[in-house]
Amino acid sequence: MWSNRQKLHDADAERARQNLPDPTGLWRVPGAHVAAIGASFGDRVRGAVVVHSLRSPNDRVARARRRTAFVGLMDHAGLPRQDVEWRGSRQAKRRGEASPKLAVVLTSYHAHFDVLSQYLLSFEANVRDAHRCRHLVVVSHTEEAAKLGRVLVPYTPRLPRVAPLLTIEDLPGVIRRLDPNSTLSLLPAAKNRGRLGRLYVCVKKAYALRYAHEVLDVEHALVTDSEAYVWKPISIGAVFAQEAQRPTVWFADAPCHHKTPRRVRDRPSIDTNWCALHVYSDARSASAAQIRHQLPAPTATLFEYMGFFYQRRVFREYWASVTTTWQRLSFFDALVAAHEAVPSCLAVGFWFEVSWLLFLFNRHRPQYEARNITAAIERAFGSAFVERSLYVNARLELLTRALSNQSLPAFQRFFSQTQLPFFRSDFRGTSGRQGTRSSCLPVAMVSGIAAPAASFQVNSAVPSWAFSACEDQLPAKGLPWVAHRIRT
Numbered sequence: 001m002w003s004n005r006q007k008l009h010d011a012d013a014e015r016a017r018q019n020l021p022d023p024t025g026l027w028r029v030p031g032a033h034v035a036a037i038g039a040s041f042g043d044r045v046r047g048a049v050v051v052h053s054l055r056s057p058n059d060r061v062a063r064a065r066r067r068t069a070f071v072g073l074m075d076h077a078g079l080p081r082q083d084v085e086w087r088g089s090r091q092a093k094r095r096g097e098a099s100p101k102l103a104v105v106l107t108s109y110h111a112h113f114d115v116l117s118q119y120l121l122s123f124e125a126n127v128r129d130a131h132r133c134r135h136l137v138v139v140s141h142t143e144e145a146a147k148l149g150r151v152l153v154p155y156t157p158r159l160p161r162v163a164p165l166l167t168i169e170d171l172p173g174v175i176r177r178l179d180p181n182s183t184l185s186l187l188p189a190a191k192n193r194g195r196l197g198r199l200y201v202c203v204k205k206a207y208a209l210r211y212a213h214e215v216l217d218v219e220h221a222l223v224t225d226s227e228a229y230v231w232k233p234i235s236i237g238a239v240f241a242q243e244a245q246r247p248t249v250w251f252a253d254a255p256c257h258h259k260t261p262r263r264v265r266d267r268p269s270i271d272t273n274w275c276a277l278h279v280y281s282d283a284r285s286a287s288a289a290q291i292r293h294q295l296p297a298p299t300a301t302l303f304e305y306m307g308f309f310y311q312r313r314v315f316r317e318y319w320a321s322v323t324t325t326w327q328r329l330s331f332f333d334a335l336v337a338a339h340e341a342v343p344s345c346l347a348v349g350f351w352f353e354v355s356w357l358l359f360l361f362n363r364h365r366p367q368y369e370a371r372n373i374t375a376a377i378e379r380a381f382g383s384a385f386v387e388r389s390l391y392v393n394a395r396l397e398l399l400t401r402a403l404s405n406q407s408l409p410a411f412q413r414f415f416s417q418t419q420l421p422f423f424r425s426d427f428r429g430t431s432g433r434q435g436t437r438s439s440c441l442p443v444a445m446v447s448g449i450a451a452p453a454a455s456f457q458v459n460s461a462v463p464s465w466a467f468s469a470c471e472d473q474l475p476a477k478g479l480p481w482v483a484h485r486i487r488t
Helices: 011-017 060-064 089-094 110-126 142-158 171-178 197-214 236-245 272-281 288-293 312-325 331-341 344-348 352-363 373-381 408-418 437-447
Strands: 026-028 048-052 068-073 085-087 102-107 133-139 166-170 220-225 248-253 309-311 369-372
Touching (some): 133 197, 171 197, 197 312, 272 288, 309 312
Parallel strands (some): 102 133, 102 220
Antiparallel strands (some): 026 085
């Protein structure tokens, strides 16, 4: 392990860190169980540990097997190095401990650690088969990884099933393990920082997903961020099975979302969809007709339904398509090459999820069915509901803008009909104010639908005040929450 960590963007340090002693495996602290690793394809461990409750010197071992009390990073756990002994993963295999093949992959940073803790508590409380699902959290740098470990310390007694399957990693470390030849000096420091800053979040999600697949041996993964919450009792295995039974590319038909300058005949506008296609197929020579042929609808927007699933076998194909198209060994370098070839895509913004869904639509039909979510919502309403304004209000990404006392029953019908478990909704009243009675409508919607429909909130945080202001509408009493300041 490195005691002297250099800045992450020091090129010499990056190269030096690739030459590490081996072999290593799982670490074991007396009275502790290492459950989360950061090894490169099984080579090396430096990372996340789960340390069990130690109430007295005489019962350490017994209590260690029963109760989890701490999650952190080995080198920041405050444990003496001489107390660490090696334990190989083969021991776990001999005990018959199967590694979960499902994972929720989250990207996070220091300002969202409290709401991330809230999400983990909700997963523990409401997911009946939490033992079947890993969690991988990828943060921005090693210092953040250490901070997250400290933040989670008070909560881990309440996470007996989640904590042992939690892995915490930092993005530069993940990239080094997966793509040691990446030009990390080009990696932005944070979201929207520098020339390539709009690539940052997408790179973070893509590499976190790849890490789950290739290092943690996960077959199926759901990718979201810290702003999530599980509202009602569900089976995570059933959620993944539902997606596997009917894999779907959801899109909204949103004409007003496509406000682009007048097109030149036979030349497509460079927009979100164009840039998403360009990354894995180089769209520079594609005509407008060819681009339209690769979309589920001419005015489709695909950042829509927030349940983004990734099967390992298919994602490997996507990853290879990106690197092969741009003749780069590194996925990150390939993304940079694609955007340097068409700099306007940096201004438009690259959405990893949109690129993935378009890849599925074009390369994996009919296995993946394209379904129009706007039409499904309109059917639930019984009449045309789409408002042709700046945004299409009948979109799931913008659910809060469409959710009102009048529309609430229709959205409840929509979720009941589709049985979609995921939703996004900001807690805002129609005036935009928070903490008002009308801001409880997302809770009312959730409570009025039987699980698993509308059970798993993603990409939007449940504010602290909702658990008191909306108490009479909560689907159950005693739902876990953490004080935080995230507004969306």
